[in-house]
Amino acid sequence: MGFTYLDHTADIAVRAWGGTVGEAFAEAARALIGAMVSLEWVRPMTSRAFALRGSSLELLLVDWLAALVAEKDVSGLVFARFDVDIVEDGPEVALRASAWGEPLDPARHEPRLEVKGISLLGLRVRVDGETWFAEYVADV
Amino acid sequence: MDEFDRLEQVGEVEWVLAPYDCMIVPGRIYADRETIEQLRREEGDGAQWSAIRQVKHVASMPGIVSAALALPDVHPGYGFPIGGVGAFGIDDGVAVVGGVGFDINCGVRLLRTPLQRSEVASDIDRIGEDLFRTVPAGLGAGGSLRLSIREIDRVLEEGATYVVREGFGVADDLQFTEEGGRMSGADPDAVSSLAKQREFQQVGTLGSGNHYLELQYVEHVLDAAAAAAYGLSEGQVVVAVHTGSRALGHQIGQDYLKELGAACTRYAIAIPDQEMVCAPIKSPEGRRYLAAIAGGANGAFANRQMITHLVRVSLARTCGLDPSAVSTVYDIGHNNAKVEEHEIDGEVRQVLVHRKGATRAFGPGRPETPAAYRSVGHPIFVGGTMGTASYVMRGTELGMKKTFGSGIHGAGRALSRKKAAKKFWGEDVVSALRKAGIRIFAHDPRGVAEEAPGAYKDVERVVGAAQAAGLNHAVVRLRPMAVIKG
Numbered sequence: 001m002g003f004t005y006l007d008h009t010a011d012i013a014v015r016a017w018g019g020t021v022g023e024a025f026a027e028a029a030r031a032l033i034g035a036m037v038s039l040e041w042v043r044p045m046t047s048r049a050f051a052l053r054g055s056s057l058e059l060l061l062v063d064w065l066a067a068l069v070a071e072k073d074v075s076g077l078v079f080a081r082f083d084v085d086i087v088e089d090g091p092e093v094a095l096r097a098s099a100w101g102e103p104l105d106p107a108r109h110e111p112r113l114e115v116k117g118i119s120l121l122g123l124r125v126r127v128d129g130e131t132w133f134a135e136y137v138a139d140v
Numbered sequence: 141m142d143e144f145d146r147l148e149q150v151g152e153v154e155w156v157l158a159p160y161d162c163m164i165v166p167g168r169i170y171a172d173r174e175t176i177e178q179l180r181r182e183e184g185d186g187a188q189w190s191a192i193r194q195v196k197h198v199a200s201m202p203g204i205v206s207a208a209l210a211l212p213d214v215h216p217g218y219g220f221p222i223g224g225v226g227a228f229g230i231d232d233g234v235a236v237v238g239g240v241g242f243d244i245n246c247g248v249r250l251l252r253t254p255l256q257r258s259e260v261a262s263d264i265d266r267i268g269e270d271l272f273r274t275v276p277a278g279l280g281a282g283g284s285l286r287l288s289i290r291e292i293d294r295v296l297e298e299g300a301t302y303v304v305r306e307g308f309g310v311a312d313d314l315q316f317t318e319e320g321g322r323m324s325g326a327d328p329d330a331v332s333s334l335a336k337q338r339e340f341q342q343v344g345t346l347g348s349g350n351h352y353l354e355l356q357y358v359e360h361v362l363d364a365a366a367a368a369a370y371g372l373s374e375g376q377v378v379v380a381v382h383t384g385s386r387a388l389g390h391q392i393g394q395d396y397l398k399e400l401g402a403a404c405t406r407y408a409i410a411i412p413d414q415e416m417v418c419a420p421i422k423s424p425e426g427r428r429y430l431a432a433i434a435g436g437a438n439g440a441f442a443n444r445q446m447i448t449h450l451v452r453v454s455l456a457r458t459c460g461l462d463p464s465a466v467s468t469v470y471d472i473g474h475n476n477a478k479v480e481e482h483e484i485d486g487e488v489r490q491v492l493v494h495r496k497g498a499t500r501a502f503g504p505g506r507p508e509t510p511a512a513y514r515s516v517g518h519p520i521f522v523g524g525t526m527g528t529a530s531y532v533m534r535g536t537e538l539g540m541k542k543t544f545g546s547g548i549h550g551a552g553r554a555l556s557r558k559k560a561a562k563k564f565w566g567e568d569v570v571s572a573l574r575k576a577g578i579r580i581f582a583h584d585p586r587g588v589a590e591e592a593p594g595a596y597k598d599v600e601r602v603v604g605a606a607q608a609a610g611l612n613h614a615v616v617r618l619r620p621m622a623v624i625k626g
Contacts, residue, residue: 073337106583
């Protein structure tokens with residue numbers, strides 16, 4: 001499990017991975033929050049549940065990350081721990097997730113870049129052997 | 141043969157990509173050779189995207205008129221390239237999400253003051269510090285104006301006019317804002333409740349990344365007549381505000397990436413790239429998208445209006461300036477799609493002009509331009525970097541013919557954030573600029589490294605190319621004195 005930021009001229013490009021697609025989505029989320037604040041200072045004080053559906057894993061990844069971006073403005077929360085479960089449901093894929101974090105505190109969280117949106121460019125969810133990868137570009 | 145091999149240089153700073161594959165019209169790129177070579181190198185280095193291929197994509201979209209255009213600050217974007225312009229016929233054309241992007245109506249407002257550089261130079265720390273404390277910037281900084289959903293609907297519909305009526309500005313601010321500070325046709329019902337919820341404390345915030353507020357002075361006047369019309373003279377202190385529609389616009393962009401993705405399937409429109417999702421302009425989906433981005437654009441006008449108010453409050457405190465002494469030169473966006481009339485092949489037609497990282501730059505005589513500027517064309521603002529110059533330019537008659545009256549918006553990145561952060565230290569950048577007489581006030585030192593002057597292209601080259609092509613004409617050169625960053 002982990003993530004890395006790839007080189008990209010204007011924005012933040014991410015490759016995240018894990019043993020399951022859910023783990024890859026959790027790491028993708030950590031990379032997203034890590035672009036905005038210092039993850040190590042975010043304490044798991046409160047949690048939020050997410051339930052999303054999508055027609056593909058890629059579009060589900062966009063919706064998942066976009067939901068986390070929106071949460072920062074709506075409830076003011078940023079998260080550092082994620083538990084993500086993804087199952088096929090008929091023609092769709094469904095995500096259930098819990099996220100643990102706390103209200104964004106500029107004095108403690110070392111705020112960095114504001115993510116404007118999750119792009120469809122370079123969007124990929126794939127499995128290679130035993131490892132799932134989630135790749136995306138965030139516009140900042 | 142790739143796009144670069146097919147590019148034909150037809151002028152000193154003009155290149156044509158003749159139609160092939162699905163292209164309906166040619167691509168026309170206004171850039172110097174160095175820019176083209178740099179774009180080619182980046183692609184050769186394994187860059188994930190190519191600005192020239194994106195020009196090709198724009199030229200392939202239904203209803204595109206004349207040519208897909210790229211201006212001298214061209215670099216890869218999402219869907220359209222940055223510096224990309226595409227006009228589409230109203231009856232047969234499409235509204236493209238990738239032609240506007242997430243930061244709807246991101247733009248620049250320039251404010252003039254009666255102050256001279258010599259009057260403030262010794263006091264710049266105090267003035268900059270107060271602006272830094274007064275204008276909320278950076279991630280998590282909320283604005284002083286907290287709005288209910290009903291009030292947000294009014295911002296969506298009325299833009300800067302709402303903010304002025306609430307007491308945060310004067311009528312002249314609106315007169316010298318593009319569209320009078322209020323895009324018509326905005327429909328709050330076309331904007332999701334999530335977008336509205338995200339906006340409630342964002343009006344009057346600068347944001348982060350490449351957004352900035354700068355205290356600058358006029359270093360050189362290059363076009364005396366236009367500078368006089370704009371009320372700018374050598375040594376004069378001005379304030380530039382670069383920001384956009386904040387979370388409101390971001391969410392509208394994200395929502396419609398999905399909604400128009402579905403519309404593309406419904407209307408069986410083949411798209412060359414996922415970011416080019418679109419809908420026919422006259423379809424319900426297309427109309428809804430345009431009504432939503434008009435609302436987003438109004439959010440941006442409102443935001444820059446509120447920041448103008450905060451700048452006035454700060455300058456009153458630090459310089460004793462009466463708020464009426466700080467006036468708007470102009471406010472203009474560089475991510476938008478607008479219905480405009482243009483002469484195309486000898487016939488005046490209505491077209492939907494997408495400008496992505498490009499401003500409107502109307503030459504003399506257009507009715508949309510404020511009367512005071514109509515004889516010279518309206519001003520456009522070309523952001524440099526923290527350590528270099530910015531420019532005020534103006535539209536030209538040739539630009540009306542060649543680019544639907546469009547202009548450059550900035551220098552454009554040369555290094556990725558990752559490379560810039562490796563190459564520069566924020567503290568070093570701050571102290572080097574301090575020696576050059578420029579004060580940096582930033583919430584995030586790493587952000588300063590990423591936005592270091594060396595991470596951007598040379599603004600002089602971009603301005604030079606726009607001028608050489610006859611598209612835009614330089615009016616004054618501005619130098620930063622204090623820079624406020626998120």
